[in-house]
Amino acid sequence: MIEKIRKIIVLGGGSAGWMTAAALGKVLKNQYCQIQVIESEQIGTVGVGEATIPQIMLYNELIGLDENDFMRRTQATFKLGIQFVDWQKQGSSYFHAFGDVGKNMEGLQFYHYWLRMRALGKAAPLDEYTLSSLACLEQRFMRSMDAGNSPLSNIAYAFHFDAGLFAQYLRELAEQWGVQRTEGEVVEVRQLDNGFIRSLRLADGTEHEADFFIDCSGFRGLLIEQTLKTGYEDWSHWLPCDRAIAVPSATTSEPWPFTRATAQRAGWQWRIPLQHRVGNGHVYCSRFMSEDEATAILLKNLDGEALAEPRPIRFVTGKRKQFWNKNCLAVGLAGGFMEPLESTSLHLVQATISKLFSFFPDRNFAQSDIDEFNRQMHFDYDKIRDFLILHYHATERNDSEFWNYCRTMPVPDELSQKIQQFKANGRIFRFNNEMFSDLSWFEVMLGQGITPQGYHPMADLFPEAELAKRLEGIRSVVRKSVDYMPSHQSFIDQNCKAGKIY
Amino acid sequence: MQQPLVFIGHGLWLQMATAIVAKHLQPFGYPCIAIELPAKAKEPAAMAGGPELVTLCQMLGLPLQLVLARAQATFSLGSQYQSGDSSWFVPFGHYGLNAAAAEFEQAILQLLRLDANSKAEQFCIAALAASQGKFALAPANRPDLAEALSYGLHLQTAEFAACLKHYNQQLGVTFLSSQTVEMKYSAEGQISTLQLDNGTALPVGYCLDCRTEPAADEASHTVQLFCAQDTTVLLQQPHSSVLQTSWGWLVRLPLQQGSHWFSQCTDPTLELSHFRQELQQLTGLSEWQHSTRQQPTESQPWQLNHLRFGQAAATLDCPLYNGLNALQYLLIRWLDLLPNQSYCPATALMYNQHWQQFQSEVQDFLWLHQHPLATKTGQAFARLGRVLSTETDAIKAGQWFGLMQGLGLKPELRSMLLAHRTDTEIHQGLRQVQQQIARLVTAMPSQIDTLNRCLQQLSH
Ligand SMILES: Cc1cc2nc3c(=O)[nH]c(=O)nc-3n(C[C@H](O)[C@H](O)[C@H](O)COP(=O)(O)OP(=O)(O)OC[C@H]3O[C@@H](n4cnc5c(N)ncnc54)[C@H](O)[C@@H]3O)c2cc1C
Numbered sequence: 001m002i003e004k005i006r007k008i009i010v011l012g013g014g015s016a017g018w019m020t021a022a023a024l025g026k027v028l029k030n031q032y033c034q035i036q037v038i039e040s041e042q043i044g045t046v047g048v049g050e051a052t053i054p055q056i057m058l059y060n061e062l063i064g065l066d067e068n069d070f071m072r073r074t075q076a077t078f079k080l081g082i083q084f085v086d087w088q089k090q091g092s093s094y095f096h097a098f099g100d101v102g103k104n105m106e107g108l109q110f111y112h113y114w115l116r117m118r119a120l121g122k123a124a125p126l127d128e129y130t131l132s133s134l135a136c137l138e139q140r141f142m143r144s145m146d147a148g149n150s151p152l153s154n155i156a157y158a159f160h161f162d163a164g165l166f167a168q169y170l171r172e173l174a175e176q177w178g179v180q181r182t183e184g185e186v187v188e189v190r191q192l193d194n195g196f197i198r199s200l201r202l203a204d205g206t207e208h209e210a211d212f213f214i215d216c217s218g219f220r221g222l223l224i225e226q227t228l229k230t231g232y233e234d235w236s237h238w239l240p241c242d243r244a245i246a247v248p249s250a251t252t253s254e255p256w257p258f259t260r261a262t263a264q265r266a267g268w269q270w271r272i273p274l275q276h277r278v279g280n281g282h283v284y285c286s287r288f289m290s291e292d293e294a295t296a297i298l299l300k301n302l303d304g305e306a307l308a309e310p311r312p313i314r315f316v317t318g319k320r321k322q323f324w325n326k327n328c329l330a331v332g333l334a335g336g337f338m339e340p341l342e343s344t345s346l347h348l349v350q351a352t353i354s355k356l357f358s359f360f361p362d363r364n365f366a367q368s369d370i371d372e373f374n375r376q377m378h379f380d381y382d383k384i385r386d387f388l389i390l391h392y393h394a395t396e397r398n399d400s401e402f403w404n405y406c407r408t409m410p411v412p413d414e415l416s417q418k419i420q421q422f423k424a425n426g427r428i429f430r431f432n433n434e435m436f437s438d439l440s441w442f443e444v445m446l447g448q449g450i451t452p453q454g455y456h457p458m459a460d461l462f463p464e465a466e467l468a469k470r471l472e473g474i475r476s477v478v479r480k481s482v483d484y485m486p487s488h489q490s491f492i493d494q495n496c497k498a499g500k501i502y
Numbered sequence: 503m504q505q506p507l508v509f510i511g512h513g514l515w516l517q518m519a520t521a522i523v524a525k526h527l528q529p530f531g532y533p534c535i536a537i538e539l540p541a542k543a544k545e546p547a548a549m550a551g552g553p554e555l556v557t558l559c560q561m562l563g564l565p566l567q568l569v570l571a572r573a574q575a576t577f578s579l580g581s582q583y584q585s586g587d588s589s590w591f592v593p594f595g596h597y598g599l600n601a602a603a604a605e606f607e608q609a610i611l612q613l614l615r616l617d618a619n620s621k622a623e624q625f626c627i628a629a630l631a632a633s634q635g636k637f638a639l640a641p642a643n644r645p646d647l648a649e650a651l652s653y654g655l656h657l658q659t660a661e662f663a664a665c666l667k668h669y670n671q672q673l674g675v676t677f678l679s680s681q682t683v684e685m686k687y688s689a690e691g692q693i694s695t696l697q698l699d700n701g702t703a704l705p706v707g708y709c710l711d712c713r714t715e716p717a718a719d720e721a722s723h724t725v726q727l728f729c730a731q732d733t734t735v736l737l738q739q740p741h742s743s744v745l746q747t748s749w750g751w752l753v754r755l756p757l758q759q760g761s762h763w764f765s766q767c768t769d770p771t772l773e774l775s776h777f778r779q780e781l782q783q784l785t786g787l788s789e790w791q792h793s794t795r796q797q798p799t800e801s802q803p804w805q806l807n808h809l810r811f812g813q814a815a816a817t818l819d820c821p822l823y824n825g826l827n828a829l830q831y832l833l834i835r836w837l838d839l840l841p842n843q844s845y846c847p848a849t850a851l852m853y854n855q856h857w858q859q860f861q862s863e864v865q866d867f868l869w870l871h872q873h874p875l876a877t878k879t880g881q882a883f884a885r886l887g888r889v890l891s892t893e894t895d896a897i898k899a900g901q902w903f904g905l906m907q908g909l910g911l912k913p914e915l916r917s918m919l920l921a922h923r924t925d926t927e928i929h930q931g932l933r934q935v936q937q938q939i940a941r942l943v944t945a946m947p948s949q950i951d952t953l954n955r956c957l958q959q960l961s962h
Contacts, residue, residue: 002914002915027918027919027921027922028918028921028922029921029922031921031922032918032921357917357918357919358886358888359886359888360886360915360917360918361915362914362915366885368878368881368882368885369882369885369886372878372882372890376891414852416848417848417851417852418848418852420846420847420848420849421846421848421849421852423846424846424848424849425839425846425849427838427839427849429839429849429852429853429856431856431859431893431894432891432892432893432894432895433891433893456838457527457530457840458526460530461529
């Protein structure tokens with residue numbers, strides 16, 4: 001017998017809480033069941049998490065977001081990729097750009113042809129065949145247009161936005177769709193005899209019952225961990241950074257259409273350009289660096305003046321042993337955390353929401369559904385983890401203890417197999433549902449200095465002169481396409497300029 | 503000069519493996535040598551290949567018309583299942599007009615729940631066309647229809663093998679035959695040479711082993727096979743037929759001049775007379791051939807330079823799933839990886855892991871036929887009406903959905919993503935799609951017409 005869920009409580013009003021509540025509100029329209037968000041302004045949110053990846057579009061579509069309105073309201077800019085500076089070695093730099101690299105020919109990925117010509121010393125840098133990279137370098141942007149075979153028909157992009165404004169924007173939408181908001185701090189969690197959560201009691205004495213609880217309470221995992229003792233799988237031996245310092249700074253130039261991640265002595269620094277400011281942060285490992293030193297490095301490397309006091313954040317990289325336990329689902333930081341090197345956290349929030357709709361429970365909470373849900377979530381987390389470890393491990397840096405540790409640490413078997421395989425022959429093995437495509441793996445492995453000894457033999461099928469001509473053709477099409485694109489700033493000015501805040 | 507690629511085995515599998523690899527690697531100077539060994543068991547007279555087979559013929563440059571003519575082939579849009587009074591279709595293509603349409607299958611399930619007279623087949627171009635004996639090759643400018651009308655082929659095995667052998671000979675493959683083959687290994691455990699019965703010792707770069715039989719010390723189980731042939735021509739059926747029996751399933755493959763029946767049983771306790779009686783009742787045929795074979799149960803296909811693809815594919819081979827599809831997957835995947843001969847253990851390891859995933863997805867699909875609710879896939883469908891995401895393309899999305907809804911799994915829960923639509927809205931949306939599908943199918947030619955046109959093109 002189906003026992004319909006009557007009420008869902010989302011605990012937490014950070015990005016995860018409001019993304020979940022808005023999606024539930026939009027889809028269920030408050031007709032199916034009641035949806036309540038409980039958040040505490042006093043506790044506040046983590047307040048970072050401002051760079052995304054193109055999969056965010058799926059979420060935006062789900063809730064029917066008007067993109068220009070959303071950009072104006074969140075002071076957003078566009079993002080075409082990430083620039084990694086000093087990762088392979090000091091002075092090195094590469095782009096992990098969204099979208100296509102070159103053009104596949106005869107069913108074979110472009111990069112095999114490029115590898116062949118590179119081995120002959122006859123290929124231009126990869127960026128010159130990649131629309132997004134070149135557009136990043138020249139700070140240009142536009143949305144896809146109908147242009148036949150041109151790379152302009154297929155521009156993959158994401159956003160940088162102000163996390164606080166994003167949560168506020170989603171809150172307004174969610175409330176319009178019938179989600180109820182309650183301000184207050186949860187001080188007690190009441191459980192049924194079978195361990196399921198029954199209700200949350202707030203500091204003002206009110207008690208709130210529900211059938212299903214979504215824990216978006218951030219790192220503390222008030223329901224999933226503090227109450228249900230689900231357990232946490234610690235990955236700090238692979239992803240050793242455990243602290244961040246975040247600080248906004250004044251804008252000094254037109255916003256770049258990319259995030260920059262600059263490797264530092266014991267971690268790395270992010271730079272996320274928004275319309276009204278730049279978001280900065282230094283992610284580091286406390287075993288190898290003190291907070292004072294990390295703060296000094298961050299402040300020294302700001303482009304403009306700091307607009308607030310630097311804010312320290314602590315974390316442990318890893319994931320919950322179960323994301324869904326009994327009648328509680330952990331979303332966002334409550335479910336796990338991997339550092340924002342590839343801007344994957346908000347994507348994981350969205351992936352969790354999308355799976356929730358596929359596995360939407362009734363009050364029986366079938367364990368088989370929950371098990372499958374957890375299996376899929378573990379798959380997502382584990383694959384992303386390996387991709388992030390790659391950035392640290394595949395490096396030539398030997399200028400600090402931190403990098404010596406990362407370079408020599410044992411990594412998960414699957415990752416070391418992927419690396420060996422790429423080294424041997426330039427091939428990339430992946431399963432259908434892995435989030436990062438073979439192109440992403442290619443760009444990062446190459447950027448980190450892993451040089452494949454071979455390439456696909458089919459790349460030899462074109463005579464060298466013919467291939468050189470084709471590569472040149474692709475390069476010139478990319479060049480012309482980028483020339484056609486307006487500057488990032490003027491695209492924003494024309495389409496989604498936000499009002500002044502600072 | 504590259505190291506030679508030596509293929510061993512017999513029949514269609516040997517020819518297929520040789521054709522795929524030789525076509526791709528001969529241009530790089532790899533000598534290809536095929537050693538034909540005697541068959542331990544007779545190959546089935548007919549086979550059904552999925553859409554992969556059609557893609558493969560295109561890749562090889564083998565004209566479809568030629569295959570149709572030589573191998574008495576017919577088209578297959580999927581399988582028509584019959585179990586007691588209920589019947590359903592399992593298509594290769596997708597349901598609806600657009601493969602990516604969100605929650606379309608969920609909408610169908612919602613309709614089926616409310617309206618006992620509706621059938622999922624009304625919303626599937628392939629199923630509707632199959633039921634009306636229609637078949638068309640999608641025009642080049644309609645990739646959407648090509649997907650919805652994904653098709654495979656029913657073929658005469660020996661004739662198709664002969665066609666491929668001719669192809670291989672033209673490619674310059676050297677054919678040798680031997681009663682036995684003995685492998686000699688290097689100190690590192692690689693096969694260094696293959697010794698034939700006439701004393702020839704062939705040096706080996708890679709040995710592509712298409713033999714299906716497990717060695718005596720390897721895990722296997724005994725299966726009993728039944729097959730029969732009848733002369734009824736079923737050109738109005740562009741599909742395979744699958745009937746439920748008391749021990750499993752009976753499959754009928756229609757060719758241009760008659761059809762072939764196959765069934766398999768793994769239960770050693772059942773009496774032969776029992777099989778024969780039931781088979782006769784179901785088909786009216788009394789001439790059933792019976793044989794037994796040892797089916798391997800597991801394998802690590804890539805072991806140094808020994809590629810045991812035949813045995814790996816044979817773990818899945820049965821009337822409901824032709825092992826040739828798996829063999830193709832193994833070969834294409836291997837070709838995609840074949841390094842410039844730099845040997846990398848990680849490659850073989852990852853390859854075998856991917857193979858295990860493929861194998862487990864096919865096994866899951868087969869297991870669903872016997873015990874739908876004993877599989878995770880079946881359980882998830884029965885709760886949520888969803889097909890669990892798969893990591894390989896072994897079984898198409900339409901096949902999973904078609905089979906599970908056909909087996910009578912009815913989801914307990916409704917799609918939340920459709921929660922804000924009323925039943926009337928869902929019905930109206932579905933009816934529109936149904937009408938468009940019906941119109942498309944009305945305009946399609948019959949399989950007979952399509953077949954005749956293709957065969958005429960060849961004679962011109
Ligand atoms: C340094 C850093 C940088 C990051 N950068 C990126 C990035 O670039 N891209 C990206 O995708 N992600 C990034 N992330 C991750 C991203 O910030 C988070 O995934 C996202 O903000 C979601 O956070 P959250 O909502 O889970 O938690 P929080 O923002 O911490 O929200 C927790 C909520 O729970 C409430 N709460 C907690 N306890 C109680 C209680 N007892 N009673 C009532 N309410 C309570 C709080 O008030 C708050 O509303 C980054 C994270 C960190 C730490």
